[in-house]
Amino acid sequence: MKKLTILFFCFMAVINVSYGEDKVAIGEANKKVKAIDDARDDLYQLEIKQHVEVSEGVPPSVVFFYKPEREELVLVEFSAGHEIFSVVYKYYFENKKIIKYSKEILNRPDNPPKRAIIYGSDGSVLWKNTINEPVISVKNILEIYSLNMRLIQDASKY
Amino acid sequence: MAKLILTGSVGIGGKNESKDIEAVQKALNQCIKLLAPLPKLKEDGDLGKNPASSKTVAAIKAFQKKVVGMANPDGLISVDKGTHRKLNETAVPANLDLLTFPGTSFTYVKTTKTVEECIATLPAELRTDFKIVIINVIKEMHKLGFALGVLQNARAGYRTFQDQIIVRQKDPKASGAGPGESFHHYGLAVDLGVLQWIDNKGKAHSDFWLGAMDEMAGYKGFSSKIWAKRDSYCVNKAFRLRKERIHLQGVPATTSGRVWLAKCMSEAGKADSYEYKKGGINKKYKCKVKKDASWVEIGTAKELWMGIVKNVTAEQKKKIIKHFKASENIAKTINIQ
Ligand SMILES: [Zn+2]
Numbered sequence: 285m286k287k288l289t290i291l292f293f294c295f296m297a298v299i300n301v302s303y304g305e306d307k308v309a310i311g312e313a314n315k316k317v318k319a320i321d322d323a324r325d326d327l328y329q330l331e332i333k334q335h336v337e338v339s340e341g342v343p344p345s346v347v348f349f350y351k352p353e354r355e356e357l358v359l360v361e362f363s364a365g366h367e368i369f370s371v372v373y374k375y376y377f378e379n380k381k382i383i384k385y386s387k388e389i390l391n392r393p394d395n396p397p398k399r400a401i402i403y404g405s406d407g408s409v410l411w412k413n414t415i416n417e418p419v420i421s422v423k424n425i426l427e428i429y430s431l432n433m434r435l436i437q438d439a440s441k442y
Numbered sequence: 443m444a445k446l447i448l449t450g451s452v453g454i455g456g457k458n459e460s461k462d463i464e465a466v467q468k469a470l471n472q473c474i475k476l477l478a479p480l481p482k483l484k485e486d487g488d489l490g491k492n493p494a495s496s497k498t499v500a501a502i503k504a505f506q507k508k509v510v511g512m513a514n515p516d517g518l519i520s521v522d523k524g525t526h527r528k529l530n531e532t533a534v535p536a537n538l539d540l541l542t543f544p545g546t547s548f549t550y551v552k553t554t555k556t557v558e559e560c561i562a563t564l565p566a567e568l569r570t571d572f573k574i575v576i577i578n579v580i581k582e583m584h585k586l587g588f589a590l591g592v593l594q595n596a597r598a599g600y601r602t603f604q605d606q607i608i609v610r611q612k613d614p615k616a617s618g619a620g621p622g623e624s625f626h627h628y629g630l631a632v633d634l635g636v637l638q639w640i641d642n643k644g645k646a647h648s649d650f651w652l653g654a655m656d657e658m659a660g661y662k663g664f665s666s667k668i669w670a671k672r673d674s675y676c677v678n679k680a681f682r683l684r685k686e687r688i689h690l691q692g693v694p695a696t697t698s699g700r701v702w703l704a705k706c707m708s709e710a711g712k713a714d715s716y717e718y719k720k721g722g723i724n725k726k727y728k729c730k731v732k733k734d735a736s737w738v739e740i741g742t743a744k745e746l747w748m749g750i751v752k753n754v755t756a757e758q759k760k761k762i763i764k765h766f767k768a769s770e771n772i773a774k775t776i777n778i779q
Contacts, residue, residue, distance in 0.1 A: 339619040339699045340631070341686050363615055366686055367624075367633065368597055370615040389653070391613040393596045396653050414657070 306410050313402045313410065317376050317384050320349075320358050327359070328352050330432055341365045348429050356380075357429050368392070375418065375425055381405065385418045446530050453502050453518035454494050460487035463498065466519060470501045472533040475540055476549065477504040505529065509547045531642065531660040538644050541587045544671075548664045551640040555589035557581055560637060563591035565599035567629040567774060572692035575679040576632055579690075582675045588668065589638040593650050598633035598688070601626035603770050607747060620725065620743030622703040622766070627773045630692035634672070651688065700725060703743060705778050706769035707762075714761065729754070729762060 327349040334343040342365025349359035360375040369392035376384040386400040399414035418425075446469045450457030453466075464487035471482050480501055489496045499517045502525070506515035510528045519525045532549055540549050560580045564573060583590045592599040597609055603621035610617055617624070625631035635650035641661070647654050652665035673682055680690040691697075700718040704727060707716040715730045717737070727746070728737040738753040740746070746766045751759040 337696065337698050337700075338683060338685075339623045340617065340625070340683060340689055340691075342615060342618045343685060364685065365613070365616040365618065367617050367689060368609050368613070370613050372615075391616060392651070393593065394648075394650065394653070416657070 306404075309404055310402055310410050313383050313404075316378055320376055324349065324359070326352075328355075330429075330436065332432070340367050342370070348432070350429075355433060357426070360425055360429070373419055375422065377426075380426060381407065382422045385422075387414070387416075387419070446526065446533065448519070448521045448526060451518055451520045453489075453499050454516065456493075456518050456520075458489055458493065463487045463489055466502070466529070467498055469529050469533040470498070470505060473505070473509070473529075473540060473549070474501075476509055476532070476542060477501055480504055505532075509549075511547060538642070540642060543586070543664070543667060546664070546667055548661060548667070549642040550587060551642065551644055552587040553584070553589040553638045553640060554646065555638050557584040560584060560589050560591040563594065563599075563637070564632065565592065565629070567600035568632065569629040569692060572630055572680065575676065575692070576634065576690065579634065579672060579675040579680065583672055586671065587639075588636055590634050590672065591637045592632050593635060593637070596633075596650075597626070598635070599626070600629060603627065603747065607744075610744075619699055621747045622706070622743050622769055622773070623699040623725075625691045625693065625697075625699055625702075627699075627770065628692075628702065628776070629774055632690055633688040634690050635688040636668070700727075700743070702773070702776070702778055703727075703769060706772040706776055707765045709772050709776060710765040710768035711761070714765065716765070729758075 328351070330348040330350070331345065332347075333345040336343055342363075344362055344364035346360065346362040348357060349361070350357045357377050357380070359377070361372065363370055363372040370390050372388045372390065374384075374386045374388075375382060382403050384400060384402050386398060388398045389396045397413070399412075399416065401412040401414065401418070402410045404410045446465055448462045448465065450459050450462055452458055452462050464485055467483045467485045467487070470477070471485065474480060474482050480497075483498055483501055489498055493499055494517065502519060503515040503517045505528075506512040506517070506525055509532055510525055512525075519529065538551050541552060542549050557580065561577055564576060564580075568576065580590050597605050601609070601624060606617070606619060606621045606624055606627070610620070636652055637650065638646055638648055639652075639655070640646045641658070649655055652668065655661045655665050655668075669687055676682070676690065680692060681695050683689050683691070683695050698718070704716040704718040707727075707729075708714070716727060717730075718725075718727050725742050726739050727741065727743070729740045730737050740754060740762060741750055741752045743766075745751070746763065749763055751762050754762065
């Protein structure tokens with residue numbers, strides 16, 4: 285146990301040296317992400333879902349989570365079921381800027397690791413463990429959200 | 443191979459240091475099969491007096507055209523640029539028998555699994571006609587060098603009703619099918635993935651969904667070509683679902699497993715009939731019992747599995763549960779047009 289602790293501290297030291305300021309920014313981003321996750325039940329939701337007869341998998345559904353006041357988008361989550369496993373994508377936002385993107389494959393026997401990209405306030409990549417860009421671009425996600433919100437609002441006008 | 447390290451560029455207009463030229467010649471020889479009909483190069487570190495007319499530059503150009511995909515090969519390998527990187531990805535020890543995927547520049551090595559091993563992964567419950575199609579898919583893909591089959595212990599082949607319950611318990615988001623509603627109960631579905639493929643460095647991957655391949659820089663976009671090839675051997679006898687890569691079934695994609703379950707229950711019921719109304723969110727079954735000519739809603743497949751039957755008498759309930767349970771065996775052989 286003692287050995288492990290020492291190793292752990294060495295590892296931390298290495299990270300500190302190599303990341304420096306980025307590490308602080310990554311910590312900030314993760315804090316914001318946690319705050320959004322914690323507030324999840326209080327957020328309003330806009331959902332896009334297919335109801336089709338196909339029965340083996342589960343068709344993808346998209347949920348936009350937004351703050352009740354000002355309808356600010358904070359989380360977009362979509363998932364699709366593939367018979368024995370499912371895939372969940374998440375986009376976290378603050379003031380229309382992406383904080384974090386993640387892709388998680390759940391219950392697949394080969395157990396692939398969770399993939400994520402953490403962004404800085406200027407949109408640059410602070411950290412990532414995947415070579416992939418988000419499956420749908422951040423720009424498109426934001427556009428789709430505002431279009432759908434407009435659709436909902438227009439539909440309630442009359 | 444060991445990484446091709448260059449100190450300067452090689453080819454037309456290049457720095458052409460002798461040891462760099464020799465390294466390039468060695469690397470090109472390791473993938474000379476791709477450059478047919480060009481013969482092997484002399485590994486002498488020399489481009490002659492006029493590099494443009496040397497055999498080495500001819501091989502560089504052939505590599506750029508056939509493997510890199512350049513329309514106008516310039517015959518120059520610059521350090522860490524496209525041709526250099528591709529050569530690093532492609533060159534392998536000469537003892538590896540390199541294959542090129544039809545219509546692409548992706549290279550890899552033939553699987554070490556035999557076609558018999560692949561076929562042996564198919565579940566015994568598969569229906570004969572469907573099995574013939576799937577075996578043919580496996581054989582054709584094996585000719586191309588890939589070992590396709592059914593992953594064991596992953597419920598990717600035949601499933602009992604209980605298996606389907608377990609699948610949903612493990613991950614409620616994964617499957618839309620309740621017990622009795624999947625074509626895996628009917629011997630008419632397999633999840634046919636890649637048991638093994640070997641990359642152009644000779645490394646074997648057990649990569650059923652090709653997730654690892656998708657993340658390898660040198661193989662970007664390759665997995666979709668492999669799946670498309672697999673599907674091309676299905677010849678309208680095995681069908682893929684739009685959103686499922688590995689699943690193949692013996693009935694067209696829009697066929698409802700729920701309608702089939704109702705047919706199985708009717709078969710078990712003889713005098714009592716069952717039906718499933720398509721559409722809607724609740725996926726409920728209806729039943730018409732002999733004494734009472736009107737349809738009554740009896741619940742979902744999962745409810746029936748749990749012994750819950752709605753809107754019927756205790757006596758009818760017993761019968762309906764019996765019919766539902768009998769469906770599991772009927773499903774193995776029933777034919778529905
Ligand atoms: Zn399947």
